[in-house]
Amino acid sequence: MNLSSEPIRFDHVRGLALVTAREVAATGIDVLIVRDLLGRITLLIDDREQAPDEDSLLAWGESLKQALGPYVSGQGIALGSTLFQATALFDSSRVLNEITYVPTASQGNIRWLENTVVGEDWTRVSEVPEPSIERVPKVTLYGFKGGVGRSTATAVLARHLADSGKRVLVVDLDLESPGSGPLLLTMEETPQFGLVDQLVESALGNANGLDLVAPASHYTPTRGELWVAPARGRGIPGTPYSYVEKLNRIYTDSPTEDDTDFANRLAEAITACELAMTEAVGAPEVVLLDSRAGIHDIAAVAISRLCDVALLFGADNAHTWAGYSDLFTAWRDSGQAPTVRERLHMVASMVPDTPSRPKDSYLEEFRDHSWSCFSVLYDNEVTDGSSPLPNEAFNPSPEDDSAPHSPIPILFSLDLIGLDSIATPDWPSRGYIQTAYDEFLKTTTHLIFPEGSS
Incomplete structure (x- = not known):
């Protein structure tokens, strides 16, 4: 949760999003952080093998909303099973591993997908x-x-x-x-x-x-x-x-x-x-x-x-x-x-x-x-x-x-x-x-x- 009186800026977003992403990964579930063209964040949860409970989803969504303010997407938290062709996102060649996070055997992976107009290459x-x-x-x-x-x-x-x-x-x-x-x-x-x-x-x-x-x-x-x-x-x-x-x-x-x-x-x-x-x-x-x-x-x-x-x-x-x-x-x-x-x-x-x-x-x-x-x-x-x-x-x-x-x-x-x-x-x-x-x-x-x- 963001307790600071300072407004959230783009440069804050990566670190703040990772806090909630680590909470998800700690349960053994893989998570893909998707940033859209405006810089807004969605945590896409890979529930193909393990599905989170409803209470956890609500808690993660509220945590993300409080932390990111205007930089959280309308969905905030999304399950892969609810999206059309979610596999294309999870398996995209554009997805990158989060290099500041090294999971243990019991933890899920955290990866990033940046959607940009220019500069992606x-x-x-x-x-x-x-x-x-x-x-x-x-x-x-x-x-x-x-x-x-x-x-x-x-x-x-x-x-x-x-x-x-x-x-x-x-x-x-x-x-x-x-x-x-x-x-x-x-x-x-x-x-x-x-x-x-x-x-x-x-x-x-x-x-x-x-x-x-x-x-x-x-x-x-x-x-x-x-x-x-x-x-x-x-x-x-x-x-x-x-x-x-x-x-x-x-x-x-x-x-x-x-x-x-x-x-x-x-x-x-x-x-x-x-x-x-x-x-x-x-x-x-x-x-x-x-x-x-x-x-x-x-x-x-x-x-x-x-x-x-x-x-x-x-x-x-x-x-x-x-x-x-x-x-x-x-x-x-x-x-x-x-x-x-x-x-x-x-x-x-x-x-x-x-x-x-x-x-x-x-x-x-x-x-x-x-x-x-x-x-x-x-x-x-x-x-x-x-x-x-x-x-x-x-x-x-x-x-x-x-x-x-x-x-x-x-x-x-x-x-x-x-x-x-x-x-x-x-x-x-x-x-x-x-x-x-x-x-x-x-x-x-x-x-x-x-x-x-x-």
Whole structure:
């Protein structure tokens, strides 16, 4: 029961709901905590094997109502036997175990089901498949905030890998604000259709024959290939290109196919771009995903479910660490930290090197702040029986250069401000670019291709 005079807020709800859920689980009954789109809680009791008595149900319902106030649903407590297709809820792949609760042999389980509009894929992390000849490594470049040089870094890395002899495909996933596409393609050389077209047309089974990829403009790699799948296309001649109207529809689940949630359709769109490049010049050997910034479904899917390597861009400021702390805490609380953490690598973008703030001291401060932020994803080496043993724990020290929190630097250059890639197509080969990106290119190439990195 909530005895405080303070109002109940969203952040209180999880802990308060767990109090009643533990009362249910103590009787040996499994309980699923369901949070709806408004944040309201229903305790769904699994009575398929054991049914609670009426008095207990009334007591739990009253306890939940008193504790949660406006955050209790109209039902509050619901029995699975009273719901249509309750098994689909209990057995949903979206259900997560409550990691703060470890039941004894006589107690029931407590699990969570979050119903959200966006961001759900942050807590649905997929295992990265084992390397194989067929597996094309995918690299997501992401920044919690925009303006950190992510798209420029994507273009520079793409050209570097192509010049080293690789067949590179860049997919511009920043659909609301296309980034790497305009950096690598002129409008005249842009394919007729973009990723947004593939997402719209595929929802209706109408994506065959789309022109999705093109070779980078104004640039021929010395050894490899560099192709681009832009966010928006050039359009059909004589027909208005309704980009905004398409954006309004791409996140809608398809009514005509199985497994057509947005995450699956985005993965299929990237595969379609790979196949289009394969038909033109051969299969890509690496795919760079230029993700949009912020807590958004595109970024969630790109990092949590599609990539082998995730490069997280940021500057050393409070906004960066507060944002990443929120994301990392969500992974920890959903039990996904062990799956996702080792694919993450922090990029220190726009690193200064001035007399007042030398590069080395800046990176040292960055590393310490980064380690504090990443530590929520690391294991506690003090085991309590349920945590990993010390020799099995993943808990790199702040000084560990190979750890996810260790910054990969990109130096700041005034020449990059207001860069017009169309007017200066040779910009990646200029000296200031080589100096700024040298360590970034060496380190990321090794992460992508550990064997035979150049």
